[in-house]
Structures are given as structure tokens and as C-alpha cells.
Amino acid sequence: MKMQSFTMHHHLAFLLLFSAPLVAFVMSTPENFQQCLSLHSENTTAISKLVYTPINSSYSSVLDITIQNLRFLTPSAPKPLLIVTPLHVSHVQAAITCSRRYGLQMRIRSGGHDYEGLSYLSKVPFVIMDMVNLRSIAVDVEDETAWVQSGATVGELYYRIAEKSKTLGFPAGVCPTVGVGGHFSGGGYGTMLRKYGLAVDNVIDAQLVNAQGRLLDRESMGEDLFWAIRGGGGGSFGVVVSWKVKLVPVPSTVTVFTLLRTLEQHATKLVHQWQLIGNELPNDLFMRVILQSSNSGPNGTRTMEASFNTLYLGGVDALLEVTRSSFPELNVTRQDCTEMSWIESILYFAGFSGEPLEVLLNRSSNTKLYFKHKSDYVKEPIPKSGLEGMWERFFEEDVGVAQMIWNHYGGRMSEISESALPFPHRAGVLYKIQHLTSWTDGGDEVASKHVSWIRSFYSYMAPYVSKSPREAYINYRDLDIGTNNVKGDTGYKQASAWGKKYFKNNFDRLVRVKTAVDRGNFFRHEQSIPPFSF
């Protein structure tokens, strides 16, 4: 509490250096901000419906609704002075102009899935630009493209595509409630990455509002900025309002299976083998492994469960041929497999069974948890002894909510050069690991126990994963790997510690683009790309 009022006081004193009216503004923000918006918006019809402040009864529900990580859904988490929910592009432009004018930091939120809550938390007075109402999707079947606004979820995108075509799809994330805005900004992958690469490998145009409040498209923003926003991480270059994507062909029948093997059913050998064959599998096959501990060993003892969670872009006969020749040890049978449409496979991977397709339109359909996740890239197969050490550590996590999700790269991912887009994890990656721990009780002690467990697990993994830099996936945001100093100094050196992990050498180009388009560092957060300081 003391800390907080000090920060606030400090901030006001800082503002005072620039202008006294500013201080008055902070004290009477809502009215002035709303007036400022009216002054700068082309469409003023609905201005009063756009701005929520703590006095509005729906402020909390609007704030909380898309927060995914329950760790940040607490009364003591920092709250925004205002939430702006634009209905028109000119509202986005006006909100940027007005936030700048009054020295308020802006956090941009689309789906709210950021692992560290950076789209809705800040330590200084801030505004949330919530894209939730900018969510239209226009699918052009003939052209095989779609324009999708950032506030849409990937589930809505899949639904709108499937509504118009049974043989077109899009290669984005597995969880339907993920927002397009943040997801595409960080790359975005799902069950078709081996065939078609990342979501951003299939983005062909975008509309962005920059720090000056100007609306740009691919042509007017130029290729450098267009490169940067396709994977350089959200919240650094501007507000992306919409994206034009190239849809991809999908067969009318796909096949899925999930096979669970415990240690007693040779999980260690199978997981070891999975590492060796994965990159050579046909691009039509996606087979991730989900690892967790359970009490399903003999007589209820602890064991590991490895789930081989698979999508094949084709029918069951072709799939069985592939698994028999490439991975006979898994013993996949016809009874294990189910044929379905591509859109049904989206529901299958999201954990639904029997629900209508409309569940993809439900923004709050997934279960919210308290969580801390991390990521790694593996370039050499991990020996069996290394795997056995992991299982030991999983048995220590006594609440049983630790998981790893491993997914192969190879295929299309290896064909795209490391510098084609900011996302650098391409050829040479065998697979990515997501480390997860989640829990359902909000106490600090519980949280710190799980967080320490996952940090120590991450240390254990160091010898087995990529080194110098130890690579990480920006969409699995992890502030443990380093942060900017949000109080002002966002120097290159400090930022490159985390930046090289997410972007390798592309980080330097991102810094150059940032310097060219937002030298004043208006769009900033704990892991935003810093401009060179002069």
C-alpha cells in the first residue's frame, strides 16, 4: 500500500515537471478524456459508450472478463484509470492521441491471454485499449483470403471460415479463446504448423494505428514495419486493427487420435523415439505429446502419462500407413482413430466433444486457472537418463498439475528462413517444449510453491535445450527471462537479454524499426522492443 501511494505521488510529481493542467487532468480524467475523444474521433455517436472508469458499474466486469490468468485477477492488481472499447478505427486513433496528450501509458488488449498479464496491468497510471468490439471477420472464399479484426478470437475466425467452406482453414492456435491481436503479434501456431507454418507466415496485409494516431496499411507502413508486426510481439509498434490472411486448403476429412501411455506401457521409450522420428514425419501429420504425472500406476502409485495427441490431414487408411512405417512402436489401431471435418478437429483439440460448433463463438468457454508457464526449444534428442530425471521432478510437484507439451517442428517450419519474420525458431529445432504449472487456489504460498517448482525444473532442463541464447517463444511470455525498466530506462543492453531469447538476431532489426516508428517509446511495457536511446 505504502509502495503504491509512493509510486502514484512520484508519478504526479513527474507530470508536474511538464504541466500543471496535466495533474488536474489526472484528478478528473474521465470527463476530459471523453471530451478529448469526441474532439478527435470521426464518429462521435457512441463516445459515451466507449469509456469505462471505476465509477461505472460495469467497469470490473469489462476489465475481468478476458483476464485468463487468475493470478492477476485480484483486488490488489493495478487497475486502469480508464478502459476504452473502440467501435471504429477513429476511436483507436483518438484514444492514442488523447493518451499521449495526457501522458497516460496505454496497454492494448485483444483476447487477454498474455501469460504475464501485460495487456491489462501496469505499474504507472494507464489506459486499456480493449479491442473487444473490433472483431468483424470477412471471409472471401473465391480469393481464399479473410480480413479479421484484432478483437476476434481464433475460434471465431475458424467458425466463420467453416461457415463458408469445408475445404479452407487457417493455421493458428489450438485454444479457441485466444485473441487474434496478441496471437498474430507473437507468431501463433497450431495443429497445422508443420504443413503451413505459423499464423503470421500466412498474413498478407494489416491495418495499424501508429504512435502518431495515423492509420497505415502494408503499403503505407512499408515492409520493415510490416515485417516487425508479424511476430515481433504485441504492444511495441502500434495498435493492429485488422489482418488480411491467406486461407489454406484443408481436406474434407481429417483424422485424430489421442493415445495415452504410462511408464508401465513404455512411455519413456516411446517419448524417446518420438524425438528421433518427429521431424521426418510427413507434413500432414501433427503429433504432440502432453506429459503429466498421475496416480494411475500399479496400485495407485505415481507414474507418468504421455498422451500422443494427433491430427492427420487425410483419412484413417493413409494415417495408419504413416504410423505403421514411421512409428510402429506406438501400436496405433484403427479403433484409436476418428475421422471428422477440419472444424470438428478444432473442437476436438480444444477438449470439446459433442458441443455444437457455436461453442467456438463463446469467448469465456475455457477454464480459467492460476498459472506460470515457460518455454524451451530442443535441438538434440534428450537421452533416456534426462527423461527419467524429468519424471523424478514431476513426482515432486505434489499437487499433480505440472505438464509439458512437446510439439515437433520440421516441415514448413524448416523451409522458412530465420530472418524472414521476427520469429527465429525455424530449421534445426526438433521440437518446442511448453512447461506448465497451474493451480486452483489463490493463496500466495500455494503460488510461490508452484512458481519455484517450475523455475527449478527449468534449471534442470538447461543442459538439454537450446543455448546461447536459450530460446523462448514470445507468445509464452515469461518475465523471468528479463524485463525492461518501465520507469524510463529501456536501454538496448537490458532489453537484449530477453530480446535475443525470443528473436535471436532479429532483435536488432526490431530495435531499428522501433526507433524509426516510435522513437518516443509511446507503446511500451515490460518486454516491449525499446528504441535506441540517443
Ligand SMILES: Cc1cc2nc3c(=O)[nH]c(=O)nc-3n(C[C@H](O)[C@H](O)[C@H](O)COP(=O)(O)OP(=O)(O)OC[C@H]3O[C@@H](n4cnc5c(N)ncnc54)[C@H](O)[C@@H]3O)c2cc1C
Ligand atoms: C489457454 C491458452 C492457450 C493458448 N494456446 C496457444 C496456441 O495454441 N498457440 C499459440 O501460439 N499460443 C497460444 N497461447 C498463447 C497466446 O498466443 C498468447 O498469449 C497471445 O499473445 C494471446 O493473444 P491475446 O490477444 O489473447 O492476448 P492479449 O493479452 O490481449 O495480448 C497479448 C500481447 O499482445 C499485445 N496486443 C494485443 N492486441 C494487440 C493489438 N491489436 N495490437 C498490438 N498489440 C496487441 C498486448 O498488449 C500484449 O502485449 C495460448 C494462451 C492461453 C492462455
Ligand SMILES: *[C@@H]1O[C@H](CO)[C@@H](O)[C@H](O)[C@H]1NC(C)=O
Ligand atoms: C457512427 O457510429 C454509429 C454507432 O456505432 C453507427 O451506427 C454509424 O453508422 C456510424 N457512422 C459512420 C459515418 O460511420
Ligand SMILES: *[C@@H]1O[C@H](CO)[C@@H](O)[C@H](O)[C@H]1NC(C)=O
Ligand atoms: C460511465 O459513466 C459515465 C458517467 O455516468 C457515463 O456518461 C458513461 O456513459 C458510462 N460509460 C458506459 C460505457 O456506460
Ligand SMILES: *[C@@H]1O[C@H](CO)[C@@H](O)[C@H](O)[C@H]1NC(C)=O
Ligand atoms: C498391489 O497390491 C496388492 C495387495 O497389497 C499386492 O498383492 C500386489 O502385489 C500389488 N501389485 C503391485 C504391482 O505392486
Ligand SMILES: *[C@@H]1O[C@H](CO)[C@@H](O)[C@H](O)[C@H]1NC(C)=O
Ligand atoms: C505393441 O504391441 C506389441 C504386440 O501387441 C507389444 O508386444 C508391444 O509391447 C507393444 N508396444 C508398446 C510400446 O506398447
Ligand SMILES: *[C@@H]1O[C@H](CO)[C@@H](O)[C@H](O)[C@H]1NC(C)=O
Ligand atoms: C460459454 O461457456 C461458459 C463456460 O463453459 C458457459 O458457462 C456459458 O454458458 C457459455 N455461453 C454460451 C452462450 O454458450
